[in-house]
Amino acid sequence: KNEVEQSPQNLTAQEGEFITINCSYSVGISALHWLQQHPGGGIVSLFMLSSGKKKHGRLIATINIQEKHSSLHITASHPRDSAVYICAVGGATNKLIFGTGTLLAVQP
Amino acid sequence: DAGVIQSPRHEVTEMGQEVTLRCKPISGHDYLFWYRQTMMRGLELLIYFNNNVPIDDSGMPEDRFSAKMPNASFSTLKIQPSEPRDSAVYFCASSPPRLGPSYNEQFFGPGTRLTVL
Numbered sequence: 001k002n003e004v005e006q007s008p009q010n011l012t013a014q015e016g017e018f019i020t021i022n023c024s025y026s027v028g029i030s031a032l033h034w035l036q037q038h039p040g041g042g043i044v045s046l047f048m049l050s051s052g053k054k055k056h057g058r059l060i061a062t063i064n065i066q067e068k069h070s071s072l073h074i075t076a077s078h079p080r081d082s083a084v085y086i087c088a089v090g091g092a093t094n095k096l097i098f099g100t101g102t103l104l105a106v107q108p
Numbered sequence: 109d110a111g112v113i114q115s116p117r118h119e120v121t122e123m124g125q126e127v128t129l130r131c132k133p134i135s136g137h138d139y140l141f142w143y144r145q146t147m148m149r150g151l152e153l154l155i156y157f158n159n160n161v162p163i164d165d166s167g168m169p170e171d172r173f174s175a176k177m178p179n180a181s182f183s184t185l186k187i188q189p190s191e192p193r194d195s196a197v198y199f200c201a202s203s204p205p206r207l208g209p210s211y212n213e214q215f216f217g218p219g220t221r222l223t224v225l
Contacts, residue, residue: 031211043199043216086151094139094211095164098151 003027006099013106019074021102023087034072035086077106112217120223126188129220133202142185143199190224197221
């Protein structure tokens with residue numbers, strides 16, 4: 001079993017829909033990261049959080065430390081949101097453990 | 109700031125050849141990470157440095173891989189000899205100094221796509 005599990009692996013949505021991507025982890029962490037990677041592109045850090053909730057534009061990330069679970073929400077989704085979203089957890093050693101990613105396609 | 113700079117962006121080489129990937133971190137960042145991304149294994153940490161010193165190289169696959177950071181603004185990842193299974197995208201990332209108990213976010217370079225024939 002992977003230490004970081006994401007669901008779903010693939011997600012197709014219509015433009016404007018509310019999207020949720022989930023991440024569960026089994027190790028102790030100091031912070032959780034959400035990353036975005038466009039096809040053939042680089043990796044961009046969206047959020048780093050260790051508790052509660054963070055919001056940036058249409059993106060919202062939440063984390064529940066007790067349940068070892070995080071969610072990434074996208075409100076009013078747009079085709080430009082189409083990308084792979086990767087959850088990664090960091091512990092005391094600063095090493096990140098990555099999930100396998102969620103491939104999101106937002107159709108116009 | 110230009111962000112993390114990696115070169116080359118693409119590299120095609122033949123099996124057995126030496127490959128050197130280069131990375132320039134963001135100025136002021138004292139952590140530098142090398143990652144490998146493949147379809148089969150996703151993103152994997154190979155090695156990371158703090159203040160130019162290698163801290164954890166447990167992800168380096170074997171002796172054919174080596175990494176150096178001679179100064180705060182430059183790092184290399186070398187594969188010698190290269191093999192087809194080394195084909196992947198190699199990312200370099202950097203992050204600023206820790207100010208508290210938690211580590212900071214990492215800023216990724218554009219990656220080097222390596223193809224070993």
